[in-house]
Amino acid sequence: MDENGLRELIGRVKRGTLSRRGFVRRMAAVGFTAPMATQLLAISGVSAQTAPEAVPPYPGTRRGGGGPLRVLYWQAQTLLNPHFAVGTTNQDAARVFYEPLAGWAADGTLHPILAAEIPSVDNGGLAEDGRSVTWKLKRGVKWHDGQDFSADDVVFNWEYGRHPATAGVTSGSYRGVNVVKVDDHTVRVEFERPTPFWADTFVASRGMLIPKHKFQDFVGANSRDAPTNLRPVGTGAYRFVSFTPGDTLRGELNPTYHAENRPFFDTLEIKGGGDAASAARAVLQTGDFDFAWSLRVEDDLLRRLESAGRGVVSYLPTGGIEHIQLNRTDPNVEVNGERAHASTQHPAFRDPAVRQAIALLVDRDSVQRFIYGRGGVATGNFLNQPPRFASPNTRPEFSIEKANEVLDAAGWVRGRDGIRAKDGVRLRFVFQTSVSAPRQRTQAIVKQAALRAGIDIELKSVVGSVFFSADVGNPDTYTKFFADIQMYNTTMPQADPQLFMNQFTSWELSTRENRWQGRNITRWHSDEYDALFRAAEGELDPVRRAAMFIRMNDLVVGSNHIIPLMNQRLVNGHLKNLRPVLSGWENTLWLLRDWHRVA
Amino acid sequence: MIAIPSLLGISVILFTVLALAPGDPFEELATNPAIPPEVRLQLRASLGMDDPIYIRYFRWLFAMLQGEWGFSFVSRINVDQLILQRLPTTLIVIGSSQILALAIALPVGVLAATRPYSIFDQVVNTLAFVGFSLPTFFTGLLFIMFFSIWLGWLPFVYNTNITATGWQWWWEHIRQSIMPVLVLGLFQGAAWTRFVRSAVLDVIRLDHVTTARAKGLPESRVTIRHVVRNALIPVVTLVALQMPIVFGGAIVTEQIFRVPGIGSLLITAILANDTPVIMAVTFVFACLVIFFNLLADIIYGWLDPRISYR
Numbered sequence: 001m002d003e004n005g006l007r008e009l010i011g012r013v014k015r016g017t018l019s020r021r022g023f024v025r026r027m028a029a030v031g032f033t034a035p036m037a038t039q040l041l042a043i044s045g046v047s048a049q050t051a052p053e054a055v056p057p058y059p060g061t062r063r064g065g066g067g068p069l070r071v072l073y074w075q076a077q078t079l080l081n082p083h084f085a086v087g088t089t090n091q092d093a094a095r096v097f098y099e100p101l102a103g104w105a106a107d108g109t110l111h112p113i114l115a116a117e118i119p120s121v122d123n124g125g126l127a128e129d130g131r132s133v134t135w136k137l138k139r140g141v142k143w144h145d146g147q148d149f150s151a152d153d154v155v156f157n158w159e160y161g162r163h164p165a166t167a168g169v170t171s172g173s174y175r176g177v178n179v180v181k182v183d184d185h186t187v188r189v190e191f192e193r194p195t196p197f198w199a200d201t202f203v204a205s206r207g208m209l210i211p212k213h214k215f216q217d218f219v220g221a222n223s224r225d226a227p228t229n230l231r232p233v234g235t236g237a238y239r240f241v242s243f244t245p246g247d248t249l250r251g252e253l254n255p256t257y258h259a260e261n262r263p264f265f266d267t268l269e270i271k272g273g274g275d276a277a278s279a280a281r282a283v284l285q286t287g288d289f290d291f292a293w294s295l296r297v298e299d300d301l302l303r304r305l306e307s308a309g310r311g312v313v314s315y316l317p318t319g320g321i322e323h324i325q326l327n328r329t330d331p332n333v334e335v336n337g338e339r340a341h342a343s344t345q346h347p348a349f350r351d352p353a354v355r356q357a358i359a360l361l362v363d364r365d366s367v368q369r370f371i372y373g374r375g376g377v378a379t380g381n382f383l384n385q386p387p388r389f390a391s392p393n394t395r396p397e398f399s400i401e402k403a404n405e406v407l408d409a410a411g412w413v414r415g416r417d418g419i420r421a422k423d424g425v426r427l428r429f430v431f432q433t434s435v436s437a438p439r440q441r442t443q444a445i446v447k448q449a450a451l452r453a454g455i456d457i458e459l460k461s462v463v464g465s466v467f468f469s470a471d472v473g474n475p476d477t478y479t480k481f482f483a484d485i486q487m488y489n490t491t492m493p494q495a496d497p498q499l500f501m502n503q504f505t506s507w508e509l510s511t512r513e514n515r516w517q518g519r520n521i522t523r524w525h526s527d528e529y530d531a532l533f534r535a536a537e538g539e540l541d542p543v544r545r546a547a548m549f550i551r552m553n554d555l556v557v558g559s560n561h562i563i564p565l566m567n568q569r570l571v572n573g574h575l576k577n578l579r580p581v582l583s584g585w586e587n588t589l590w591l592l593r594d595w596h597r598v599a
Numbered sequence: 600m601i602a603i604p605s606l607l608g609i610s611v612i613l614f615t616v617l618a619l620a621p622g623d624p625f626e627e628l629a630t631n632p633a634i635p636p637e638v639r640l641q642l643r644a645s646l647g648m649d650d651p652i653y654i655r656y657f658r659w660l661f662a663m664l665q666g667e668w669g670f671s672f673v674s675r676i677n678v679d680q681l682i683l684q685r686l687p688t689t690l691i692v693i694g695s696s697q698i699l700a701l702a703i704a705l706p707v708g709v710l711a712a713t714r715p716y717s718i719f720d721q722v723v724n725t726l727a728f729v730g731f732s733l734p735t736f737f738t739g740l741l742f743i744m745f746f747s748i749w750l751g752w753l754p755f756v757y758n759t760n761i762t763a764t765g766w767q768w769w770w771e772h773i774r775q776s777i778m779p780v781l782v783l784g785l786f787q788g789a790a791w792t793r794f795v796r797s798a799v800l801d802v803i804r805l806d807h808v809t810t811a812r813a814k815g816l817p818e819s820r821v822t823i824r825h826v827v828r829n830a831l832i833p834v835v836t837l838v839a840l841q842m843p844i845v846f847g848g849a850i851v852t853e854q855i856f857r858v859p860g861i862g863s864l865l866i867t868a869i870l871a872n873d874t875p876v877i878m879a880v881t882f883v884f885a886c887l888v889i890f891f892n893l894l895a896d897i898i899y900g901w902l903d904p905r906i907s908y909r
Contacts, residue, residue, distance in 0.1 A: 517636030
């Protein structure tokens with residue numbers, strides 16, 4: 001679909017001859033996902049008020065009466081303040097009690113929670129220049145302690161989150177924006193420059209709102225001392241009962257909840273700890289629990305447990321991508337005492353033929369079939385989700401023959417030991433990754449194929465807590481990348497690729513100067529990419545913007561410095577009679593208020 | 600008196616090892632592009648993680664002397680609170696497994712020793728051998744497979760918040776504790792049975808036992824007063840020394856059955872590089888070792904007055 005066709009469709013929605021839902025469906029048919037389709041409508045002046053079908057209809061006719069809901073996490077919750085919630089487990093725990101203004105439904109539409117409506121150009125919420133968004137707050141919302149929820153609370157969260165000494169993990173969403181209280185039930189978020197993706201501040205996992213009256217004395221350095229950190233007072237459908245960090249979180253129905261007839265369950269228990277395999281058993285096989293989060297176990301086992309007939313496994317698409325990186329810099333040479341200095345070039349990978357050969361030696365199909373199963377989708381793109389951003393131009397291929405041809409043509413000759421070399425450079429590489437069974441098995445698959453093309457790969461695995469650490473003194477962290485090849489999974493935190501794709505810009509290079517905190521780990525960069533990224537940051541036309549991100553993906557993947565493997569999926573399990581409302585763009589418990597049971 | 604310098608020494612070693620160990624409690628932040636790297640650096644700085652080791656040690660030591668155990672990097676609450684939350688469960692589960700182990704080891708071991716090489720003795724020996732050869736993670740999984748999944752009798756997820764009251768409450772607690780207690784208790788009991796048997800065998804051949812029998816004392820009295828009491832001394836040493844180790848050994852069992860004890864606190868803290876918690880828990884272990892040593896000395900004195908301090 002080209003730009004004109006798209007504009008015509010949007011025009012039809014505006015005139016009312018095409019429903020919003022119909023529009024989203026048509027967009028989906030041509031590869032646009034719902035989140036972007038909705039945003040597209042919003043930015044083009046059509047109200048993004050969620051269609052009632054965006055989330056499954058809630059059949060409850062009265063509050064409560066559903067008995068207990070028992071949820072099992074193999075990773076235990078450790079804290080309950082959303083601004084400190086490291087990792088999805090803790091975000092989920094906080095999400096039970098705290099709510100954002102809006103969340104992302106499974107079909108990608110924004111679903112209002114504490115907002116009265118979703119801002120759009122039409123309803124005056126969204127500025128046409130993309131520089132501000134005005135949120136109208138739902139009226140009659142009360143905190144669990146009976147106080148009224150108002151615009152002051154929203155503004156306070158911005159002040160709290162962006163305070164450097166608070167060191168909140170939400171700070172990224174609150175920096176570079178200005179939040180103004182318009183009246184008691186209206187706030188305006190102002191951006192420094194035109195912002196195509198405006199729905200980040202106060203939305204979804206990093207937008208959960210804490211009450212001003214409980215936290216105002218605990219901003220900054222003493223934020224840790226707030227008693228409410230462990231006894232949350234939120235607006236959610238369940239109230240706090242008790243919490244043992246690392247073990248159990250309990251909640252009970254909130255009788256003054258602001259959405260009618262919700263929640264369904266009388267009590268809620270979230271048990272943490274143990275391992276994923278037994279969590280799967282506790283739901284799918286014995287039915288002791290209603291829901292188990294993130295069942296990262298072999299697909300075979302899940303299939304066997306599912307056959308018991310008590311529960312089902314669900315899969316949600318995410319943007320997470322397991323990929324292989326080829327170092328652009330030389331990890332074995334020091335410049336001014338810094339290994340893998342940005343000014344160096346990798347002696348073998350400087351030759352595009354070598355990179356191409358390695359890309360040809362990655363057998364994605366086997367990796368998918370024998371290692372990831374239903375938990376991942378083999379892909380040749382770095383940017384896969386939302387599908388509208390997935391490039392149609394990449395053709396991943398596995399061919400040892402072709403790899404050999406490419407290397408032969410480029411003059412890499414096999415030595416007596418069968419390993420290729422050219423001008424004194426031998427194709428011997430160190431391939432590192434974190435310790436995890438699927439990764440080590442993937443490494444082995446790559447190594448075997450490489451050997452048949454005259455490339456010798458030495459496998460190295462580093463304990464996860466070291467590999468993914470920010471420890472400046474340790475040479476084995478992935479951000480340092482003092483190896484030739486490495487592999488890991490990088491996650492996409494929101495339904496928009498901007499934040500995700502900044503990891504190949506030249507200003508994000510990971511160097512000693514920034515204590516290896518830069519996100520560009522391979523240190524690959526190109527002027528075209530930089531220019532595209534800068535342009536996309538301010539591009540308000542969603543179609544042109546999507547094209548830019550697709551081009552960026554093609555540049556990165558085309559360089560073969562990045563070899564995408566698996567687009568990860570979220571795997572959860574639940575009892576057959578439970579109806580959880582899940583979304584791939586959101587926390588697991590994002591719409592816990594709508595969870596219910598059927599007979 | 601020797602306890603204090605040894606505790607200090609232990610704390611120095613623990614602290615240095617932990618400080619030198621690689622890793623970072625904020626690794627999850629590292630792969631999340633939504634979190635600016637400055638936040639991570641700020642967090643590290645605010646927790647004092649960038650200071651030299653000796654400064655951090657003395658800061659920890661002075662705080663500890665004032666009764667402040669520090670706070671967990673991960674959950675941002677005080678470590679003593681975390682430990683206290685888990686103490687009751689640990690004591691109940693581990694405590695009952697130790698009692699079970701003793702309840703098996705003492706009578707069975709003594710009985711086997713009084714009838715050496717009988718059928719009973721041989722059966723006991725074989726079972727004990729099997730018992731302590733099987734690691735707890737294996738028996739644990741085996742029990743779950745058998746009792747929870749195949750028979751469906753017992754729950755395999757430990758629940759600390761049982762809402763039932765009265766007898767029901769007790770019953771629920773017992774039901775969920777059976778498997779972890781059995782796994783730990785049988786393992787420990789098997790090892791101790793063999794030990795008790797050999798200790799009793801050593802004593803039963805001694806002259807004073809023969810004398811007692813010659814005086815015409817009934818066999819039960821001979822066994823209890825003259826044999827067992829003397830044989831208990833090495834057993835007490837072993838049991839006392841193993842008490843603290845059992846807290847550590849329970850890590851695996853606690854993880855399998857999701858028992859929120861101190862062992863599982865330690866293992867999650869280690870996995871998350873939560874130094875203050877690891878430090879505090881290991882330090883508590885160290886204190887327990889020293890305490891139980893002391894306890895063993897006191898019990899010696901009671902069992903054999905010749906050993907007691909004059």
